Amino acid sequence: MVTVERILCPVDFSEFSARAYDYALSLARHYRSRLFLQHVLDFSIPSYAYYVDASYITDLFERVRHDGRLQLEEFAKRPSGCGAPPERVFCEGAPAKSILAFAQAKKANLIVMGSHGLSGDSGTTPGSVAERVLRHAPCSVLVVRQPKHDFANPGTAQDPVHISRLLVCSDFSTHSMTALDHAISLASEYQAELTVLNVLEGIGVTSSANSENVIGPIMKRLEESVSPYSRGRWTIRCVVRTGKPYKEIIQQAEESKSDAVIMGVRGRNALDLAIFGSTTHRVVELGPCPVLAVQV
Numbered sequence: 001m002v003t004v005e006r007i008l009c010p011v012d013f014s015e016f017s018a019r020a021y022d023y024a025l026s027l028a029r030h031y032r033s034r035l036f037l038q039h040v041l042d043f044s045i046p047s048y049a050y051y052v053d054a055s056y057i058t059d060l061f062e063r064v065r066h067d068g069r070l071q072l073e074e075f076a077k078r079p080s081g082c083g084a085p086p087e088r089v090f091c092e093g094a095p096a097k098s099i100l101a102f103a104q105a106k107k108a109n110l111i112v113m114g115s116h117g118l119s120g121d122s123g124t125t126p127g128s129v130a131e132r133v134l135r136h137a138p139c140s141v142l143v144v145r146q147p148k149h150d151f152a153n154p155g156t157a158q159d160p161v162h163i164s165r166l167l168v169c170s171d172f173s174t175h176s177m178t179a180l181d182h183a184i185s186l187a188s189e190y191q192a193e194l195t196v197l198n199v200l201e202g203i204g205v206t207s208s209a210n211s212e213n214v215i216g217p218i219m220k221r222l223e224e225s226v227s228p229y230s231r232g233r234w235t236i237r238c239v240v241r242t243g244k245p246y247k248e249i250i251q252q253a254e255e256s257k258s259d260a261v262i263m264g265v266r267g268r269n270a271l272d273l274a275i276f277g278s279t280t281h282r283v284v285e286l287g288p289c290p291v292l293a294v295q296v
Contacts, residue, residue: 002185004031008108009086010038010099010133013071016114020144021078022160023290024112027142028086029159030189033109037086038102039072040095041065065092078160096132104138112142115284134284134293140182142260144290163190167258169197169249170222175296179264180225182294186262187234194236195256196226199245215240246282254288262292 009024011017021037028035043061069090076088091098103111115130134141168183170176180196187194198218222238230236241248253261263280284291 002182004033004109006036006106006108007031007033007110007112008036008038008099008103008106009112010040010095010129011072011075011114012039012095013075014114014116016116016144018075018114020112020114020142021075023142023144025078025086026159026161026163027110027112035086036089036102036106036108037072037076038089038091038099039068039075040098041068041090041092042095043092095129096136099129099133100136100138108139110140110142111137112144114144116145137295140292140294142290142292143284145284145287161259163192163259165193165195165256165258166190166260166262167195167197167249167253167256168262169199169245169264170225171198172221172225173264175264175294177225177264178296179262179292179294182292183262184229186260186292187236191234192259194234195239195252195258196222196236197239197241197249197252198222199248200240200242201245215242246279246286249279249283250287253283258289260290260292261287262294264294264296 004027007024007028009017009021011021024035024037027033041064043064072088072090076086089102091102099111099113102108111133113130113133130143134143163186166183166187168176168180170180183194183196186192200214200218218240219238222240226236226238239252241252249261249263252258261283263283265280280291280293284293
């Protein structure tokens, strides 16, 4: 059984984090979760700062702190529809490190955050915070890259995002089956249609007979894997595609107008080593909708 008791939503007040906050509010409402809204103030001092009077820097930092707290309070005033308002967390430090430390301390089940796009570098470029969190998170991470979604119903003040269609990727591994559990849980909460996708890489299908021989057994196995869930109040369909996994996942998400893609990852160590150029990284970076990376 999937439990989402504590959700962490880090925000930088951009349109990307505002959209992520919509998803966090909606998920907190459906799962009756405790929601933490976090803003991290990064006081990185440039190398030329020694030219500036120390009293000026002190006053500047105090103003920035004051403005940051006010922005966080205003940001949190959006209707939540989930009972208790979000718990506001204001802290100072390196953003990714602070987010990860807080998630670990509070034993968060899910981090929901916006991203300007994953950059692949280790500096302070817009996508790097989400990238570091995705690589090292102690829990699952929902990355909302685009500020507006072409497919998801914008919902209401009580439920800012209405999820209608979900896509989960399965290769029959342990981590993909865990992702399926999360996808079934979301489908149940939102009464959403669920597509279960398997991608066969490097296999050519040149005839209908060959197609049946190659795809048929995989389709049967997919259907068997979802059969325990087929009695739910949602629609489940299975799809097998051939080609490069990340391209086929993105194509399927576009064709089915998915509101989110759910993918299992093998854990922090494997993800840390393989995220750059991996299927998960590319779907997050290039896909048409948010991606839930389920940690195993």
